[in-house]
Amino acid sequence: MSETAQIKLSENTYDFPVITGTENEKAVDISKLRDLSGYITLDTGYKNTGATKSAITFLDGEKGILRYRGYSIEQLAEKSNFIEVAFLLIYGELPTEKQVADFQNEISHHTLVHEDMKKFFDGFPSHSHPMGQLGSLVCSLSAFYPESLKLNQTEAEINQTIIKMLAKMSTIVSWIYKKSFGHPVIYPKNKYDYVSNFLHMTFGQRTEDVEIDPVLVDVMNKLLILHADHEQNCSTSTVRIVGSSDCNLYASISAGISALWGPLHGGANQAVIEMLEQIKEDGGDTQKWIAKAKDKNDPFRLMGFGHRVYKNFDPRAKIIKKACDDVLEKLGVNDPVLEIAKQLEEVALKDDYFVQRKLYPNVDFYSGIIYRALGFPTDMFTVLFALGRLPGWIAQWKEMKENKEPIGRPRQVYTGYTERDYVEMQAR
């Protein structure tokens, strides 16, 4: 017999169906609550609200499980590569050899960005924040590729926009990197796979073909895979809600980029390194900074610690910590902030405040140290997160469209004035 939930409101009792997901997670479907009773539910920050049914990513925060389309993040990070994971997320299955070759080939043939966009790009001040540039450039793709604006597109048309989005994103990200040094941009080369092409455009030179270090390719693939999707987080929900108004893919992704920027979300990777630097310059006393993080009168928080969903450990953080040790050793980089990070983690994991609140290092705690070792400036870190998250945003946008979800429009409980009469200026 199917399970139901009862809600008693004043004299009336209402029955609501219980929905069970494939991993046995339960939800009370209250979509008819207001029609039946006139009441709504209130859940600020959506801590307890399912916004959709989704078949893309499964996450169990208590057990520290993360799976894309059923495949564990551990297996994907070890055995797969970013372009294969992108295909898996967007189209639902691991690709065959031919499918992945065609996918890569199509992407490679769209990596050039309209030359006129460069004029627009040149107009940014040289020190403008990379995330501001990224959001604007991605949104402006809708102006340069206006076919994406057409309503009721065929599957093939939507697919073309998806390919262009994936292709042009890596070119745009590398342009932004080059601009931060005042260097000329490097054009893509079709002979490379997605990640190698990105590294070529980022670290390559105009004058000579630079050998792409397989260590960089490997770690970059890992980082991008670990960031590729994370179900209904702040930026992904933003992408879905913007897309639900029938907004084009580029503008929806641009909105997700804005949502990702904040230090409580993707911007944490930049904030972590800035925090570690600050602690180092202050003499490296980790106990002092732990005490600050615990002090409710001090706004300081331990960046890279805590997560809305993971309350045991973040499986991505485990993988990234190991990747961080490996890559620093392979590249022969000795970064003093890594020591501070490890000390902070050790102290915090034993401290009652962090233990009771289930605060553990999240994916951003170590990713910044790797990006730094690869040579990226700190304010580029969140842009790299966005590059990784792109297939997830696309998959979620596509799923929302395929499910024909209604426009996202939450309600509210109004707490302002009740009706009052307008008062003439002289009488105020």
Ligand code: ACO
């Ligand atoms: N340092 C110190 N205390 C913390 C931290 C932290 N990093 N994170 C949470 N807490 C405390 C809060 O003060 C609160 O304490 P209280 O119960 O005594 O009031 C308790 O832990 C619960 O914290 P909330 O803010 O209510 O938890 P929420 O789920 O809303 O926030 C968040 C999660 C935003 C990630 C939070 O832990 C945080 O700010 N972390 C630092 C920023 C960060 O690393 N963000 C990246 C997240 S991962 C990602 O987006 C990719």
